[in-house]
Amino acid sequence: MNHLLPLVVALPLLGAAALVAAGRRLPRVAAETIGCAVAAATAVLAVVLLVHASPDAVEWVGGWQPKGGEGVGIVLVGDAAGTGLAALVSVLVVAVLAYSWHYFDEPPQRHAGSFPALVLLFQAGMCGFALTGDLFNAFVFFELMSVVAYALTGYRVEEARAVQGALTFGVVNSLGAYATLTGIVLLYARTGELGMRQIGQRLDAHGGPDALVLAAFALVLTGLLVKAAAAPFHFWLPDAHAVAPTPVCMLLSGVMVELGVYGAWRVYATVFAGPGGIPAADAERALAVLGVLTALVGAVMCWQQRHIKRLLAFSTVAHTGLFLVGIGLLKPEATGGVAMYVLSHAGAKAALFACTGILLDRYGSVDEHELHGRARELRLVAALFVIGGLALAGLAPFGTGLGKAVVEEAGGGGFTVLFVAVSALTAGAVLRVAARVFFGLGPKPLGDPPNETKGEDEEPETRGRIGRVPGTMIAVPALLLAGSLAAGLVPALSTAVGRGFGAEAGRAPHWTLSGVLLALASAVLAAGLAAAAVRGPARREPYRWTQPLRRLHSGHIGDYVAWLLAGTALLGALALPGVLTG
Amino acid sequence: MSVLPYLIAGWIFLVGCYGLATSRHLVHAVGCLTVCQSSTYVLLLAVGYRDGGTAPVFSDVTPGSRPLVDPVVQALTLTDVVVGATVTALLLALVIQVAKRHGTVDPDELSELRG
Numbered sequence: 001m002n003h004l005l006p007l008v009v010a011l012p013l014l015g016a017a018a019l020v021a022a023g024r025r026l027p028r029v030a031a032e033t034i035g036c037a038v039a040a041a042t043a044v045l046a047v048v049l050l051v052h053a054s055p056d057a058v059e060w061v062g063g064w065q066p067k068g069g070e071g072v073g074i075v076l077v078g079d080a081a082g083t084g085l086a087a088l089v090s091v092l093v094v095a096v097l098a099y100s101w102h103y104f105d106e107p108p109q110r111h112a113g114s115f116p117a118l119v120l121l122f123q124a125g126m127c128g129f130a131l132t133g134d135l136f137n138a139f140v141f142f143e144l145m146s147v148v149a150y151a152l153t154g155y156r157v158e159e160a161r162a163v164q165g166a167l168t169f170g171v172v173n174s175l176g177a178y179a180t181l182t183g184i185v186l187l188y189a190r191t192g193e194l195g196m197r198q199i200g201q202r203l204d205a206h207g208g209p210d211a212l213v214l215a216a217f218a219l220v221l222t223g224l225l226v227k228a229a230a231a232p233f234h235f236w237l238p239d240a241h242a243v244a245p246t247p248v249c250m251l252l253s254g255v256m257v258e259l260g261v262y263g264a265w266r267v268y269a270t271v272f273a274g275p276g277g278i279p280a281a282d283a284e285r286a287l288a289v290l291g292v293l294t295a296l297v298g299a300v301m302c303w304q305q306r307h308i309k310r311l312l313a314f315s316t317v318a319h320t321g322l323f324l325v326g327i328g329l330l331k332p333e334a335t336g337g338v339a340m341y342v343l344s345h346a347g348a349k350a351a352l353f354a355c356t357g358i359l360l361d362r363y364g365s366v367d368e369h370e371l372h373g374r375a376r377e378l379r380l381v382a383a384l385f386v387i388g389g390l391a392l393a394g395l396a397p398f399g400t401g402l403g404k405a406v407v408e409e410a411g412g413g414g415f416t417v418l419f420v421a422v423s424a425l426t427a428g429a430v431l432r433v434a435a436r437v438f439f440g441l442g443p444k445p446l447g448d449p450p451n452e453t454k455g456e457d458e459e460p461e462t463r464g465r466i467g468r469v470p471g472t473m474i475a476v477p478a479l480l481l482a483g484s485l486a487a488g489l490v491p492a493l494s495t496a497v498g499r500g501f502g503a504e505a506g507r508a509p510h511w512t513l514s515g516v517l518l519a520l521a522s523a524v525l526a527a528g529l530a531a532a533a534v535r536g537p538a539r540r541e542p543y544r545w546t547q548p549l550r551r552l553h554s555g556h557i558g559d560y561v562a563w564l565l566a567g568t569a570l571l572g573a574l575a576l577p578g579v580l581t582g
Numbered sequence: 583m584s585v586l587p588y589l590i591a592g593w594i595f596l597v598g599c600y601g602l603a604t605s606r607h608l609v610h611a612v613g614c615l616t617v618c619q620s621s622t623y624v625l626l627l628a629v630g631y632r633d634g635g636t637a638p639v640f641s642d643v644t645p646g647s648r649p650l651v652d653p654v655v656q657a658l659t660l661t662d663v664v665v666g667a668t669v670t671a672l673l674l675a676l677v678i679q680v681a682k683r684h685g686t687v688d689p690d691e692l693s694e695l696r697g
Contacts, residue, residue, distance in 0.1 A: 143665045147669055160683035164680055165695055167676045170676065171612070174615055174619075178622055182591075182595065185625050185629055188654075239695045243695070305697075555692060556690065558604060561602040
């Protein structure tokens with residue numbers, strides 16, 4: 001079975017190559033059908049592998065097995081976390097290709113295959129990153145998915161903002177990737193190995209941690225956390241999400257950012273968790289501090305946005321912070337909870353972006369204030385948007401609520417308050433948008449403060465403004481939300497997730513009474529916040545005290561690079577105590 | 583093996599970052615990113631270097647008779663170069679589009695996305 005692992009990466013690559021080669025001659029329908037078929041085949045393959053996943057499933061590509069403990073080959077790992085993420089990526093790619101079916105802007109003349117080909121390349125990069133067990137290969141796949149993501153973000157090259165956002169995204173992420181590579185080289189210098197498990201074993205054999213291990217830890221995690229958009233590495237994300245085409249946003253927010261969190265978890269668990277790596281207390285401190293910071297910054301900034309895509313982007317930042325806190329607890333049951341949360345969050349967030357895309361194509365705007373009351377006739381979209389907001393809040397049967405409840409239980413009191421507050425605030429912002437845009441509630445907000453990105457006068461992504469919403473554009477968010485709901489309702493799934501992350505039987509994610517009550521509480525709190533915002537005086541947001549925080553998001557590449565370096569230093573400082581005493 | 587190449591690699595990385603943070607021209611910024619990346623080449627080759635070693639080509643060397651430099655890092659460096667070329671090309675293409683659409687390549691004047 002493991003011999004099929006490389007196919008998960010190879011299949012989309014072959015599909016992309018075929019589309020690039022034949023795209024000029026193919027009509028648009030054929031190109032999009034090929035794209036969907038290849039993505040769906042990969043998804044089926046990934047699901048089959050997921051069913052047969054085991055923690056020890058490894059495949060040495062090309063048969064280069066390690067000899068006498070020394071390996072030069074490249075290893076792929078088919079455990080539940082890796083294959084599960086590959087399956088999630090592939091399913092979401094299918095959803096995205098179906099969503100953009102025929103709707104997406106006229107592709108460049110005689111290049112019908114370019115968009116599906118890029119999406120398939122993106123899928124190959126993400127699946128490869130999820131499955132690789134080799135640190136250098138992780139860097140290569142990381143760069144492959146990054147480069148495709150820059151290209152997809154700047155897909156509409158004729159638009160001023162799109163190219164600017166893509167450039168910021170590219171520079172910051174590439175710098176992070178080079179920091180990761182520097183860390184990987186340091187680890188290779190110490191151990192002479194590139195396989196993650198092999199590096200971990202050699203580090204442990206070498207003895208306690210020292211400055212080199214600390215530097216490697218800070219540098220490797222820098223790149224992964226840039227991808228995961230942890231504060232203070234997150235500045236590129238809202239800029240990129242504000243300008244990227246909607247289907248691309250669904251992938252960026254739904255899975256790519258979470259792959260950064262996954263990378264941080266995988267690298268810590270397999271490379272640095274042993275006695276030769278970073279002590280658990282220091283890793284917990286580093287991940288929890290960055291996670292709490294990210295969650296708070298994301299939630300506060302999310303509440304202040306009027307550009308709906310930016311609002312959803314900051315909501316992703318806030319949730320990534322929660323994921324980081326969850327994996328930072330270093331408990332198998334908390335990691336299983338994070339996996340449930342990520343799974344369900346991907347569906348909900350992608351569905352919300354899909355609904356925003358409908359607004360953009362219908363009204364040529366994603367500005368909450370300008371759209372006030374204009375989308376009253378889109379009842380179905382309104383229902384989906386509200387359900388998506390409630391899913392984001394973690395309402396009871398949704399998988400988000402289950403994952404959140406499990407992590408809260410593992411983390412204890414303070415973390416519970418954080419999780420409830422952050423999910424209520426981000427979901428409250430989404431519900432506020434729904435109330436204003438779809439139901440026209442409350443007075444129209446006034447004012448035009450500086451330092452703000454508005455969403456007026458955006459170009460629709462369809463050939464022209466759409467009159468009737470196409471069936472695929474409604475069906476995709478509906479199915480994604482159904483999947484998000486099913487994640488919390490199917491006990492077999494949560495048991496499997498728990499087993500995949502090594503939680504003992506009985507500690508797999510499951511609903512408890514307190515979990516249900518907390519899930520309801522955050523949903524009620526979110527609705528209350530939205531109601532207060534809509535019914536309050538005409539102009540309450542943005543608040544004056546958040547001005548300094550808003551000014552940090554200056555859109556300037558130089559500032560973001562400076563923050564990246566500061567973040568690396570912070571990461572090193574947070575992990576330093578254990579190295580000094582160890 | 584001296585510590586000098588490692589210090590140089592660190593220095594190049596920081597110089598590149600300084601250039602990126604203070605850049606007033608986007609082409610210069612992309613150049614600085616490439617400078618940052620060159621530090622990884624230096625570091626990789628320094629890690630694989632062996633005193634008195636020869637190139638890992640076995641046609642005229644009896645195996646085991648002389649030390650060889652590490653061929654793995656050379657392969658990694660080549661991969662790194664290819665990745666870097668792709669990224670630089672794409673970013674420069676984006677800079678051209680920025681220049682066309684905004685009429686400027688000064689990052690200080692690009693202020694549409696903020697807050």
